Amino acid sequence: MTNNVLVLLLIILFSTSCSKKLKTVNLTSIVDVDEIAIVRSDKKEKCNCEDPIAYIPDDRFPEFQDLKYVRVNFHFPNASNKKYNWTGEKAVTFSEKLIKSCNYQLINNIKMNLPEGNNTPVYDAGYRMELEEDKSTSSGMAVYEDVDDENWYYIKKGKGKNNYSKAIIKKFAIKKDSLLNFFAMAYPPDSLKVKGFSSGRAGIALGTSLKIAGVRKYTIDEAWKFASVSNHEIGHVFGLRHSWYKSDGCDDTPVHPNCWQSAESGKCEGVISNNMMDYNNIQRALSPCQIGIVMKTMHKENARARGLVKKDWCEYNPNKTLIVRKDLELNRAIDMKGDIIVEKNVTLRLSCRTHMPAGAKIIVKPGAKLILNGAKIHNDCGQSWGGFDIQSNGSKKGVIEYFGKVKIENLPNGQTGESDSE
Numbered sequence: 001m002t003n004n005v006l007v008l009l010l011i012i013l014f015s016t017s018c019s020k021k022l023k024t025v026n027l028t029s030i031v032d033v034d035e036i037a038i039v040r041s042d043k044k045e046k047c048n049c050e051d052p053i054a055y056i057p058d059d060r061f062p063e064f065q066d067l068k069y070v071r072v073n074f075h076f077p078n079a080s081n082k083k084y085n086w087t088g089e090k091a092v093t094f095s096e097k098l099i100k101s102c103n104y105q106l107i108n109n110i111k112m113n114l115p116e117g118n119n120t121p122v123y124d125a126g127y128r129m130e131l132e133e134d135k136s137t138s139s140g141m142a143v144y145e146d147v148d149d150e151n152w153y154y155i156k157k158g159k160g161k162n163n164y165s166k167a168i169i170k171k172f173a174i175k176k177d178s179l180l181n182f183f184a185m186a187y188p189p190d191s192l193k194v195k196g197f198s199s200g201r202a203g204i205a206l207g208t209s210l211k212i213a214g215v216r217k218y219t220i221d222e223a224w225k226f227a228s229v230s231n232h233e234i235g236h237v238f239g240l241r242h243s244w245y246k247s248d249g250c251d252d253t254p255v256h257p258n259c260w261q262s263a264e265s266g267k268c269e270g271v272i273s274n275n276m277m278d279y280n281n282i283q284r285a286l287s288p289c290q291i292g293i294v295m296k297t298m299h300k301e302n303a304r305a306r307g308l309v310k311k312d313w314c315e316y317n318p319n320k321t322l323i324v325r326k327d328l329e330l331n332r333a334i335d336m337k338g339d340i341i342v343e344k345n346v347t348l349r350l351s352c353r354t355h356m357p358a359g360a361k362i363i364v365k366p367g368a369k370l371i372l373n374g375a376k377i378h379n380d381c382g383q384s385w386g387g388f389d390i391q392s393n394g395s396k397k398g399v400i401e402y403f404g405k406v407k408i409e410n411l412p413n414g415q416t417g418e419s420d421s422e
């Protein structure tokens with residue numbers, strides 16, 4: 001063999017191995033996606049996107065479990081003499097201190113007391129309160145003094161009972177669809193003199209607003225004393241029910257007699273609940289399932305309460321890429337802030353709503369499989385996302401499979417698409 005022939009052979013060998021180059025096809029319209037997708041079934045495989053268990057914090061995937069921030073404003077209803085509630089800087093300070101205390105409890109969630117001997121894990125609640133700014137007020141914060149001589153006070157029992165009344169909310173709530181309107185109310189001084197008047201810390205959630213009562217019974221520095229009742233009411237706003245009942249939708253919150261405090265004997269003897277959604281003198285613990293319910297609500301498209309969550313998932317963040325390295329079935333809605341990469345030979349199954357930020361892509365590597373199981377993929381911010389990058393390397397290809405009705409919306413090219421499997 002001459003040297004020339006050897007060189008030629010080497011060149012041929014080299015060039016054939018190079019022909020197995022990585023190829024990427026970017027699908028940016030529903031027509032493109034439909035063309036490439038393999039229809040596996042006209043039925044969605046069983047998956048309940050509303051199951052709170054699917055929303056329990058999972059350390060493996062911080063990319064789509066960023067903290068959710070609830071936007072809050074404060075109202076301090078008062079009579080026209082301005083005598084009965086916090087005003088000016090004091091009202092702002094009270095609001096700030098209370099929010100800080102609420103967040104402290106959400107960060108420092110505590111272990112469940114019940115059932116006795118439980119091993120229920122303890123997670124950070126995964127959400128926080130954030131006081132909204134408002135340039136139109138003198139403090140620059142969304143803290144308001146609502147003057148209403150008829151409705152400024154709160155009475156929870158007996159004569160003049162108005163705890164369920166929405167009058168003050170209807171009159172003064174601001175941006176109810178995007179802000180949690182927090183009414184920090186006082187008891188009427190006259191009523192406080194009446195023997196037996198119910199004047200403990202109290203509260204009620206009414207739609208996307210809430211009222212708490214008794215804020216003038218304590219000093220500004222004691223604002224923290226309202227953290228538990230506030231978190232309890234905020235819990236209601238985001239779908240939590242009283243947990244001493246069986247019907248609260250959680251198996252990790254046992255039925256119990258709902259004792260305020262422990263007693264020497266009787267039904268309240270021994271260990272009592274410390275759950276945030278019971279009535280007890282601790283009201284601190286949130287179970288994993290309860291956190292799951294709050295997260296489920298915060299991710300539920302069109303849920304009123306989702307509107308109160310700061311929409312911080314619109315902007316693309318290259319540091320929030322979800323890299324799927326092992327087979328993964330996501331049975332929950334997610335709000336992505338970056339790309340999704342399905343690694344070689346790995347399968348990702350999406351069955352619920354997935355938000356992709358502006359320009360973000362779902363990259364399916366050679367040999368990887370993306371199953372869209374009745375899934376919806378969209379951009380929640382009225383922008384378009386980057387579509388699917390399907391990669392191949394020789395005969396090894398990335399694939400998309402459809403099960404049931406798949407909705408792919410907000411692609412850069414072409415309108416919203418809905419794919420039927422037939």
Ligand SMILES: [Zn+2]
Binds near residue numbers: 232236242
């Ligand atoms: Zn309640």
